[in-house]
Amino acid sequence: MILKGGGIEIRTLPHNSDGTLDLAAAEQAAGACGVYVEQPNPLGLLDGGLVKLKEIIGENTALIVGVQPTSLGIVECPGEYGADIVVGEGQPFGSPITCGGPIYGIFACRDAYLRQMPGRIVGRSIDVHGEVAYCLTLSTREQHIRRHRATSNICTNETLIALMGAMHMSLLGPEGLHTLAMRNMAACQLAKAKLGTIETLALPHLSGHHYNEFVIELPGPAAECLDYLDSQGIIGGFDLASWYPQRKNWLLVSVTDQNSKAEINLLAAHLAAWSSAIIKGAGV
Template sequence: MRYLPHTEADRRAMLAAIGAKDVDSLFRDVPAAARLDQPIDLPRGQSEMEVERALSRMAAKNLSAGSVPFFIGAGLYRHHVPASVDQLLTRGEFLTSYTPYQPEVSQGTLQYLFEFQSQVAMLTGMEVANASMYDGATACAEAAVMAARVTKRGKVILSGSLHPHWRETTETTLKYTGLECETLAPDPLAMEDLMGRVDSRTACVIVQNPGFFGGIKDLRPLAEECHAEGALLVVAVADPVSFGLIEPPGAMGADIVVAEGQSLGMGLQFGGPGLGLFATRDKYVRQMPGRLAGQTVDADGKRGFVLTLSTREQHIRREKATSNICTNSGLCALAFTMHLTLLGETGLVRLAELNHALAVRLETKLKRVKGVRVLGNSYFNEFALYLGEDKDASEVVDALAERGILGGVAASRFYPEWPELRPILLLAVTETTTESDMDALVAALTEVL
């Protein structure tokens, strides 16, 4: 039997208090076509053990990332997270910390946020970073709005290299903030030329590096073009491990850098939660969204930490607020900081080198498969594989899954309106990929194709 704590008398009293005749009248605003005319078809109630067994049988139908050869990336990546990170995160004080508005009781939280910001600023080659945002996509959207505030212009250009989910999030945000958005076509060959598109109406250009299809570009010429026209360059990064090998965006002239921090400290977790990284130049710090932890000294001259430059809607007039995102992803930011601290600078560089070397190794092995080729001439740990004009990558992905291999992501999943992308398969490799995993993928592709 279902556990319903309210008695009939309780229900009558509540209905009388709100002036409703019966429970059904509470749903009168819901169209009849949208209502169920009978209970949901679910099994009758069972014991806890029976339910656990039933759910376990259902879950066993899934192919989990760690159980089979795994080559899925496309914005979220399976990296090895040291057991010490998860163990440290279980400490009660990390799980129960409240928003650190009161520095007297939040020094631990404020300190690790300050250290997180310092790490992000160093990784991105920027001067200042915030205390994190929801994820890479929302950070990207906030960067576009920030650029419009800084430049007082209303046009944003989105590169075809930008992750489709980040693009859609940014387009939606711009739509409801009255800004113009120019979105370029997807760019699997990394041949896109953004030069000349920037004009006096452009607030910023947003480009991903490495791009969604894996390509890497030197962004200096684009940065110079943007700055010559008074626009900002926003660089998006999907896998922060790449910072260990690729020159940071700040060194190439970026004005704002946004990234998805999931790769460090967090597993895939069925797609979430994520961790938005956001960094910019010091001169734009007052326009930066989100929280900012700062270092100061107390009345006794001892080092301490506080939230500073709080220009969010809780603290000032709403129309002057820099962001509607008023909560950082605290626990995820802490996991990121722990993992990166354990790696250190040398460890991050070695990890990035290993990721790239394994990707090169897979490309070499794929040359055995007739008719396929890697698109573009540069990548980090992910690349686009062209399967042949008459091939459908989504069907190939399904066929690989039937053989116990999670063999990447079909580009058409993100771009159903672009039939020319149907033969393109995105393959990602990390330090968790083994030689036998690669051999299994190559053998299965040879059989399927």
């Protein structure tokens, strides 16, 4: 795919059969402008191979990593394996779902890219009374400097939502973040184990380590299963046929610390009932 205007070509790197990134194929990305990956990846897998990616693509190719921020309580920080830019959705910290918005994003980069970041950079300083103070260290907005030098021309302000997130993170602290991540991991593993006992379902990436999300393979189209679950008042997951048309029976299930054991059992019961009916040809 070619982005019009900039003439930037976008290529997709393949995955192995176990759902992890094909590192051999990643060698072709060396010399590219940048490589974007996610940890956990879009299939919910924690991909251990990503720690080798920067070495493969080289210093002249930016490594951009999208993270699920709560997972950073237990997984290696992207900066430790060479990420140049890290992005993530801040919603899990301090922000309700609110039908999709307003929410905020998390953006971090190496010092070399600092002056190219859009918006404002708030720095920690000391005021005239010797107390800790926060101030605008860099502010490359068109309201503050010459328009042609600005990196940000956006006036929508999400500071209130970001402040809620900062409060949540400060209250959690490192130990709280670790506990939250472990609760998320435990809920995911519980659901994975429960659904794995249903003979009419398959888990394509059973041997992998998952965080929040994992894939199940249904005996029929995921779209039909989701319609059934919706009729039972259950948001069952994401139909992966939207990304992979050949995988119309793949369903991405999401489980977090907000899901109880009873809710997981209810999902399993309905999936078992639907799958059994599909195999028998009775429908639901």
